[in-house]
Amino acid sequence: MSLCVQKILTGILTGNHSGSLSTSQWRDLILVARAHSLLPRVASMLLIDADNNFHIPPKVHAHLVASIRHETLFHNQVKNEVKFVNTKISGALNRKLIVLKGAGYVVANSSAAKGRIFSDIDLLVLKDDIPKVERALHLFGFVSDTDSEYDQKYYREWAHEIPPLRHFQRGTVLDVHHNIIPVVSGRAPDIDFFLSSTIETEYGVEVLRPAAMFLHSAIHLFFSEEFTNGFRDLSDLSLLLDEIVDDDDEVNYLFELAYNTGFENEVFLAFRYLERVFHKQVSADITQNFKLPIPEGFKLALNDFIFGKVLAANHRLVNVKFRGIAEWLAFVRGHLLKMPFNILVKHTASKLWRSIVKSVTGDVENNHHVQQKDVKEQ
Amino acid sequence: MLLSELADTQYLDAVKKSELNIEFGLISVNVSSSFSQVTKTIAELYRDYKVSLNSDWFDFNISVERPSNFRRFIRRQAVFKLDGHIPFKPLPSAHAYPLFEWGMNWCVANFYHKYLIFHAAVLEKNGKAVVFPAPPGSGKSTLCASLALSGWRLLSDEMAVLDIESGRVLPFVRPICLKNNSISLVKDWFPETFISDVATDTQKGDVAHVRPPSDSVRRCNEDAELFAVVFPKFVAGSPTEVFSMTQISTLNMLIENAFNFDLFGHQGFEFISSKLPNLLLLEATYSNVDELRNILESEVNN
Known part of the structure; x- marks a missing residue:
């Protein structure tokens, strides 16, 4: 029963599920999908890509229709916000604005936009343009989310982005990046490789081309230290992969870009856990393109232990043994990837102190954010 | 069971x-x-x-x-x-x-965005549903309790659930949430009705919940025909006065009281616009609930 609901969900998300579901299977599917913000995606797969012969009971249909309504409005708002931001800052830019991740999928009309709900709009600009962009955004109502001195310092010195900016009325959050992973990691690529991997959209902004979109999504996932949205992100990768598998140019471009930027391993991990968690086969024609030797032995076993668990659906109906240990290992791994050890110790101490304060005070500090997000997201 | x-x-x-x-x-x-x-x-x-x-x-x-x-x-x-x-x-x-x-x-x-939902009480008599959208403090729940406990069918105290396909209003029968002074008023008017213990000093003041009439609960699957939209306004000491509302101001006030109107886009707007010409649209100022109830009853019995 427990494994079943994840299998049904991945089957639907990859367009591979057939057969009918019992009422309780539908109920569990909705719960698990909703917990991962995947209900709109499930709905869009089942209602819009009507290439299936599911019988959907009316009470299930109600939830699917509801989540599609939510997605439609949300995507409209995202497109408008992107257009608004672009008109306000394009004058300050020395190159066209690039929209990344969720908002990027939406303005690119990528299939990964299907049912995708997110909380921030991620932007990529030239590092030299950041001060001007920040001033322009301040002027049009976007203010920094955090007053904490530590956060400000963390972002400015070590990160690949500036502290999130929130619109004082609409609540929209912008993450303005100048690279795709933290500078302090030592792994941040020459961003020109990505800046030259973009395509235009009808919204006057650029997005990464499909191969670069897949690569960025894989890097983002496998450089994380926490995987609350891991299952959802893997579902993105599944859809992003669909966009390129039948296009030899894009497949070749993916491997070239991954090799040049030093992220072949992230592509390997993406393929591996798409197969293991989403049961999505990646053909040998594609996997033979890796130039570096693929991981094996203990390293691979450790990866399998960690990612086999943290990328699984995270819900009480999906029983994953030792998930806690895997999450802890993933947390350590993610931090080690991002920071040299001495900085990591300082950073962890600061985070730990905050989490202790939070457990005592009941997260008073952040609760207003959570509520605002709920209103907007759900 | x-x-x-x-x-x-x-x-x-x-x-x-x-x-x-x-x-x-x-x-x-x-x-x-x-x-x-x-x-x-x-x-x-x-x-x-x-x-x-x-x-x-x-x-x-x-x-x-x-x-x-x-x-x-x-x-x-x-x-x-x-x-x-x-x-x-x-x-x-x-x-x-x-x-x-x-x-x-x-x-x-x-x-639950399958349906268009407004912050409003809905009560029905004689097959005619009256929607009472209102901001807090307008006496909506007091009026709702008074009607529900005097023979009207309660569809909802908080949410008017509209099916834009059938054009009808669906019940979502729940206990009625009374605030502050209205708790003792309703207790005085309907001493036999069960009212929960009072929770004091909540974000809405003192609150207590009224058990919904069993007939309304039993009929929780019966939708109803929209008949009127009435904006109640409790003004202490005022005479009971009923004014007719324009469609445009009703629309505006409905949108102000909507939970998910934005999610319905054009569909929602078209739906409301097509309904309003056929509905009785009123604003009612009152201090005596019985007087207002009598007026409403004469409307639905017409």
Whole structure:
């Protein structure tokens, strides 16, 4: 029963599920999908890509229709916000604005936009343009989310982005990046490789081309230290992969870009856990393109232990043994990837102190954010 | 099976183990709580509702529990959970029951976008449904309780649920939430009616919930024809006066009181615009509930 609901969900998300579901299977599917913000995606797969012969009971249909309504409005708002931001800052830019991740999928009309709900709009600009962009955004109502001195310092010195900016009325959050992973990691690529991997959209902004979109999504996932949205992100990768598998140019471009930027391993991990968690086969024609030797032995076993668990659906109906240990290992791994050890110790101490304060005070500090997000997201 | 037909031990066992579903017609909700104050109040207020045990379906599974952080040892608190997830801040444990009701409202208003939902009371008489949208303080719930306990059928105290396909209003029958002075008023007017213990000093002031009439609960699957939109306005000491409203100001005020109008885009706008010309649109200033009820009754009996 427990494994079943994840299998049904991945089957639907990859367009591979057939057969009918019992009422309780539908109920569990909705719960698990909703917990991962995947209900709109499930709905869009089942209602819009009507290439299936599911019988959907009316009470299930109600939830699917509801989540599609939510997605439609949300995507409209995202497109408008992107257009608004672009008109306000394009004058300050020395190159066209690039929209990344969720908002990027939406303005690119990528299939990964299907049912995708997110909380921030991620932007990529030239590092030299950041001060001007920040001033322009301040002027049009976007203010920094955090007053904490530590956060400000963390972002400015070590990160690949500036502290999130929130619109004082609409609540929209912008993450303005100048690279795709933290500078302090030592792994941040020459961003020109990505800046030259973009395509235009009808919204006057650029997005990464499909191969670069897949690569960025894989890097983002496998450089994380926490995987609350891991299952959802893997579902993105599944859809992003669909966009390129039948296009030899894009497949070749993916491997070239991954090799040049030093992220072949992230592509390997993406393929591996798409197969293991989403049961999505990646053909040998594609996997033979890796130039570096693929991981094996203990390293691979450790990866399998960690990612086999943290990328699984995270819900009480999906029983994953030792998930806690895997999450802890993933947390350590993610931090080690991002920071040299001495900085990591300082950073962890600061985070730990905050989490202790939070457990005592009941997260008073952040609760207003959570509520605002709920209103907007759900 | 009705909740009142369950043996006490059976009920308590089910509600503690998350095995109890309350059937609202519109939706089915799995409810549980570790607070005896909550389980006792549910048993009283939802006495006449259909329930099922270990059913293979629910639309939402909600609970009110004690929080798990250290603060629980300092101050007693209650948290609302939807499928184990905590969407908002804890409240003092004395507000656990209102938290349960408000949490359930939140689920429907935030997720159940199959229907167009307005913040409004809905009551029906003679097959004609009257929608009472109103901001807090307008006396909506007092009026709602008064009508519901005087022979009108209660469809909802908080949410007007409109099916844009059939054009009809659907019941979502729930206990009526009274605030502050109206609690003692309703107790005086209808001494035989069950009203829950008062939770004092909540974010809405003192609140208590009124058990909905059993006939309204029994008919929770019967939708109704829209007849009127009435904006009640309680003004102490005022005579009862009823003004007719224009379609455009009604539309504006409805939108102000909508939970999910934005999610329906053009469809929602077209739906409301096509309905308004056929409805009675009124604003009512009153201080005497009986007088207003008489006016409304003469309208629906016409």
